[in-house]
Amino acid sequence: MKKVKGINKASKKEKFLDIDGHKIRDSFPDLGREEKIGILRTMYRIRHFEFQTEQFIIRGMIHGTCHLYIGEEASATGAIAAIGPKDYITSTHRGHGHCIAKGANLNIMMAELLGKKTGYCKGKGGSMHIADVGAGNLGANGIVGGSIGIATGAALTCKMKKNGRIVICFFGDGAANRGNFHGALNMASIWDLPIIYLCENNVYGMSTPVKEAFNIKRISDRKYAYGIDGITIDGNDVTEVYNTISHYASLCRKGMGPVLVESLTYRYRGHSKSDAQVYRSKEEVKKWMEMDPIKRYAGRLISENLITPEDDKQIEKEVISEIAEADRFAQDSPFPDPADVEEDVYA
């Protein structure tokens, strides 16, 4: 990791937090009320989008498989709130949350899930390949870890073009054992690329518990293999995620090079469409649901008097009608024309 001067000197009012032994500036208070509410709204959007997706699954309307992000909303939302619209992200097979947080249009997303011509990929990609390149989302990826190299390449563009942008590369705990994780973090480190590797540790890779797939307690300790900084955070606390990513985004922009952030979270649903969940107990799921990221954050906004419980309900209601609209749009949209199947292979 390259030494860079710390983020702007603390003014008198500034507070520093101790997160996992790191001194991280508390930048959440800098956000205006609307921005803070926006974070809540995004989390609701993700959750209700996924509720709707789940309904589609139950009703047999999704042709392929789907991986729901329910329970992990704070991770994508907090991280992406901390970067700019021109910054890049790469996503995963469990990508709806990242995509929504990066500002995707819900109608177009939902149309893609139903395989419609109006979808982000004209029905060619589906859940596992939704991308929104214009908005800086370089795509979900059906290959676990598949976007790690791509994200690193985007960071190289940022560095070579000196455009001041950075990249967040999202991936799961399971992906942290892929070979390209290793090569990419090493390459990003020797080249000081502006990229945040954000490992969403949701306790399982499909059925395999992290404690069986790793012989280390903290995935972020892999920082020692690459000479970079690393930190493990509460991925269900959207403000902690926000503060951490703000901090490292700023350092990345100053040339510090990559960082490995491990965000501890949990998926409430099964791995995919079909999963009997024999590998975990109902109690475990319940325990995690008690730390629900949305409830926690809404509670914070209410306790800080930024919103009332009624505002909270109202926001959720608004989101639900957005989703209903997306549902309508998706269902009303036409299917692609089979004659176009060989289009879009080549530019």
Place this chain on the structure above:
Amino acid sequence: MKKVKGINKASKKEKFLDIDGHKIRDSFPDLGREEKIGILRTMYRIRHFEFQTEQFIIRGMIHGTCHLYIGEEASATGAIAAIGPKDYITSTHRGHGHCIAKGANLNIMMAELLGKKTGYCKGKGGSMHIADVGAGNLGANGIVGGSIGIATGAALTCKMKKNGRIVICFFGDGAANRGNFHGALNMASIWDLPIIYLCENNVYGMSTPVKEAFNIKRISDRKYAYGIDGITIDGNDVTEVYNTISHYASLCRKGMGPVLVESLTYRYRGHSKSDAQVYRSKEEVKKWMEMDPIKRYAGRLISENLITPEDDKQIEKEVISEIAEADRFAQDSPFPDPADVEEDVYA
């Protein structure tokens, strides 16, 4: 890393060494005179085998390429002297040294270099693929890092068959950035496999200096990524190599799981047949040659009165005539029959 009881309690006479901050038992004194001389003989064998190979190259007698091990003899010799004949090794593109140390027949090796039917691979493999499976050498490998998975699999056999054997997986610094290094060390760690990953850090991977390919000072620090033990040793000191590998071989047999040993050494010659060596200075090469592993070890044996300078010369002379005999054997051997080209594809 699994906790296992240390190697046999120190008797009064036993000495422990501090190597890289690790307490390592000095087992070299346990060796008899003949064994100690055997180590010197093996190093001479490797060096003169390579001198002969170099002659073949200069005379245009090697059809393909070759990677010479000159200067690195202590690493293979010390490590393999510390394990048993039934234990396994895997080797690399720079594999002659490992193969000789594991007891290969020089005639048959040299015949392979000349593409002869009498060679280890019947002329089908050449330098980069010499294997001596019967002797536990699972082969050189033309793919950098290519044998890391194979070695890990051999260690799995040892564990599943409970045969008490262990594996040394040799590979270069360059290979430590390959993706399969990552996956294999992780897998060996979670399964406590009896394997010593021996990274021969010879300062360069082809033309790329270690300091450019890594952002860490010690490759052995990658132990932190897998929860295993690791150590960096002087790979040009054959007794240090011997002591270290003896120590970890014993722990491996007791179930400790894998270890990552970084052996610091240097290749005197260019990377391969054709290498202008623009990436390093003559001074650097000279500096390393002053720490020549063979001279150092011969000096030690002489100073410990185990051999005289004349013995040393005599041993080298004997080796030189072994090599001359191998040269004759190889040159006198017939080429394979072209009609057999499609043989040995399938069992």
Place this chain on the structure above:
Amino acid sequence: MREITYLEAIREALQQKMREDDSVYLIGEDIAEYGGAFGVTVGMLEEFGKERIRNTPISEEVIIGVAAGSAMTGMRPVAEIMFSDFITIAMDDIANQAAKIRYMFGGKARVPIVIRTAGGGGTGAAGQHSQSLEALLAHIPGLKVVMPSCPYDAKGLLLASINDDNPVVFIEHKLLYKNKKYIQHVPGEMYEIPLGKGDIKRKGKDLTIVATSFMVQKSLDAAEDLKKEYNMDCEVVDLRTLRPLDIDLILKSVNKTGKLACVEEAPVFGGFMGEVASQVTEKGFDMLDAPIIRIAGRNCPVPYSLVLENEMIPGVERIKSSIKKMAGLSQGKE
């Protein structure tokens, strides 16, 4: 007579072989508690334990490398690559290591591994979970490539693959696993179907269809329809193994029918049927009354949307119309 699914036949082969031979073990992702992404190994952890049902991290290349290394030292691993698309990640360990070790070592090593993997589309899983990559594997000397089309073959071919001393890639089809339409009587005891022998799945005299995996089933359906509708009698040859290829069986059939249609699921360009068509042209040119046709996937990745996926992958209707056109029975658009 008990009838079982393709999935059950595969599981039974694994179980029976593992009971017989301690050196056989399974290695792969989510094969233990979860029983594999498609449920093939459900219940096997309970019977054989963690040591022999080795659940791994996500590390395809290491799964194959480890399998190869353990095979060289006396084990007989059956490795699972969850989706055949992920074969690409392990391609060095498959094509440069496992396949070549024996040859490069001058015949002085054996690498008896089976790589089980689920291929094919039709599940809406899109471009990275639906491919038929057998052409990439069949081109590599040192590999054998097996693609069973039904429960009976699945069991017998899998046992032969495990007993084989070479690396064998065993490609199963996702749509066959649990499909009740294809259940079949499968003997309870162990038996082997030799690798390198094809099988006539339907006798006929008018035209030869050569197909693999699920396309055999679709071809059989098409043949039935063609018989009913046009009294055209197609012979359906199931390759069973792509490498070694049973070219003699194909030539014998073409010699009788004079016409050959090759059916595969992969994109047609550069697909395996190019090899079949070329060999038949080379060795049976004079037997042919008409150009050989290939009925195969469109030249694009497998798309997500059902309407597109159905267009990309050859279905019974496309097989029929292509054959009708070839036989001059219709102008049917290919």
Place this chain on the structure above:
Amino acid sequence: MREITYLEAIREALQQKMREDDSVYLIGEDIAEYGGAFGVTVGMLEEFGKERIRNTPISEEVIIGVAAGSAMTGMRPVAEIMFSDFITIAMDDIANQAAKIRYMFGGKARVPIVIRTAGGGGTGAAGQHSQSLEALLAHIPGLKVVMPSCPYDAKGLLLASINDDNPVVFIEHKLLYKNKKYIQHVPGEMYEIPLGKGDIKRKGKDLTIVATSFMVQKSLDAAEDLKKEYNMDCEVVDLRTLRPLDIDLILKSVNKTGKLACVEEAPVFGGFMGEVASQVTEKGFDMLDAPIIRIAGRNCPVPYSLVLENEMIPGVERIKSSIKKMAGLSQGKE
């Protein structure tokens, strides 16, 4: 008129393009100080600096992944995979990412990368450093595959590849790099040879030889000999690009000659020429006076020993004797 080698032509294309377009950069192993394993990029570090001649650790899959990600965001990387055998390590990033991104995203991304790599044998480098793996790549929708056979083509095709908005695999042949026999006049300015167009390297009327890369040169030598010795006039078609394939050019030639011999270096089984032969059979069946033959590598890995390697890889003599046999000029053993 200056005449330069294949290697010099490639280097010139890279240099000129990099001078013109800042978004073009090189990424690969030992391409900086060392100038690449074969010397292609010698001197380029000095001119373009470390940022644009990016020397990497040994990490083939990441080289391609990084190239793809930077291409999606505005760069035009030229990635080097030192030996084409190592393509296997990057196969997921090539086949599942770079090749499919555009399609899977519904046409909403571009991945303009060139993957330069050295293919072929004849150097005694044995099984893992001598392969011709183009068949694995040409089968993947979304990739273009280019194999230049001479300096003029190398420069023009490389410039067209860099200017192309798709992932292009550009396979160079080791034995062509510095061979003075094949030096050629190459224009000093930049020019493009369109991808997807083949080239007639020798006109003839008696038989069509379709070949790729170094095999084009061997076929030309064979054709000269056949002319001298038997007054047989072979037309030699250089595919130049395997995908897209210029089937029209091949058919035009076969229509004239009635005979087709396909020559490639890869093992024949499952090789790319199966596609060529199949398409010609499908579309030009009536043009053919004789079965198409394939003259290709033996079905084994490339062996080390010179005598074996010469047997494995088709040489001028084998090309001649196979063609003579086909044309009924001799009983010549194939």
